[in-house]
Amino acid sequence: MGTVALAVTDGMLHFELSVAYEVFGDAPAAVAVPWYDLAVCGPQAVRVGRFRLEPDLGLDRLRHADTVIVPAWADVDEDPPAELVDAVRAAHQAGARVASLCTGAFVLAAAGLLDGRRATTHWAHTDALAARYPRVEVDPDVLYVDNGSVLTSAGKAAALDLCLHLVRLDHGSSIANAVARRLVVPPLRAGGQAQFLTTPVPAQDDHPLAALLPWVIQRLDRPLTVEDLARRARMSSRNLGRHFRTATGTTPLQWLLTQRIRRAQELLENTDLSVDAIAAATGMGTATTLRRHFNRTVGVPPDTYRRAFRARPRADPDDSGQPRPH
Template sequence: MRSIAVAVTEGMPAFELALVCHVFGTDRTEIPDSWYELKLCAIGPAEGGTGGLVAARSWFAAQTPYGVEELVNADTVMVPASADVHGDPPGELIDALREAHRRGARLVSLCTGAFTLAATGLLDGRTAATHWMHARLLAERYPAVLVDPSVLYVDHGDVVTGAGSTAGIDVCLHLVREDFGSEAANTLARQLVAPAHRPGGQAQYIEAPLPERTDDSLAPLLHWAAERLHTPLTVADLARRAHTSPRTLARRFHAATGTTPLRWLQAQRIARARELLEGGDLPVDRVAELCGLGTAANLRRHFTRAVGVPPHDYRRAFHARRPAAAPQT
């Protein structure tokens, strides 16, 4: 999944396009594995799909020699956003996406790019994400698609759909985590000054406004807890550390993160388990101890529920798909 083609169409929003270029088109020498090969593929402006100058929205234009052929043959095809959610995507792009999928490419949409993927029929019968403001329209235009207006992204393996704006960062980090592992994703997240991992099922936005005061920030508590995942932390432990009651902590937690303390703890432990499984050959029971899930049986149950495969299978699959390191010169 190391070659990435980006579908660039006339009038498309610039934010998602710039994000994809920054994440996947920047040299990442600090990550030991060879990075992605990124190609911007112009759709429509030139005859024969051989590239051209594409005017994006907000005074930006993309000049590229690549067109449909490179898009069809890429490992991953990204559709950053749709220029017009009420109109139909270019037929040339729809045909190319279907052919790329048939050849085994992973298709990824950000924000309103889900409208383009929906037009291919590849989202029929599947859950999909888009910007919450456009979720109802997507469901109305493509009733066979199961639109979830609340989640950050949905990954079906061959097709990934993400929500709007900064959720695109979460999608990009998720792809890097899937392709290169947690360590590489965490390194990239630090460079982007972004959360290392927000699960796809996390809410796109929080109904309750964040408090104006910052002296009751949960950041110190979250940092304290993240360093002690190997211990049997409970919500009561977190509340005591925060000098508050469990009920008050739960309310503050939801206001700040959109989730509960227990779910946050569980997500951190699963993320830690993934890192340990990716980075070494520790026995599963030892991994369970280090991430605070106690026993191998407990780890298997929670890990399988969260990730979709048991720990042993995850480790084997990760090492099988991990790219070979670039040769040393």
């Protein structure tokens, strides 16, 4: 599925590097799709956090990659190494999709890749990024920003969100979900734009919601109310709301809407159903209602989402590139 190159030099942080290596290094079990050819690129041996790392290839090989990942940069008060900045810029000019994790955004900004673009980084450093690079539109309120060929993520765990997003773009939601299951994380999290809360069903069999939530998910095409859920759970609406807050961090109605939107995404990605049919299948009633909630939650209309996230055909065996959104 193309080459992913991790761009490393002295001063990188190991957490974000490890996240990218874990996601792109090996395909999840039982996933029969061509996986990524992963390479660590850097100048000889480098210090990553407290560890010494021997790169596979030099930084000059970044320009041959389909996707370049720039992990977090430790000292944001200092300019990143010129050789790293130049190599990342050259890779993008050669057609690579370039993504930064956490404070790796400072490297992309130094390379001029974020000029005139919306971007994000760790919340503790968004002000510094905006002050140092005033041509960058810094958004401190999102987990990641996808500009097509240039992507940035917020701090730490958001690096995983962005890596899963890249897998979702390349392979579709089913494969990205398989990677997320292997890592024991939700495939999507709340955080703005094309993301929303994915709330797991409580694992304990004796949890008050353990039987209710699967029951609801099987009936998303029906006009369920909080009273319906409370009646099924054999508790008051107030008690139901309290259990939902504890288990999912949100209200019953918001959780229900999230599940309807998730189901709509799956149908948009994997079927040819019309928006009207998807609205009926997800309990939204009308296409107008679906479009309103979908656009507000995901950040784009259903038709746009379908074009961007529809399962892509596999590349020909002799095709060394990978699909990239532009």
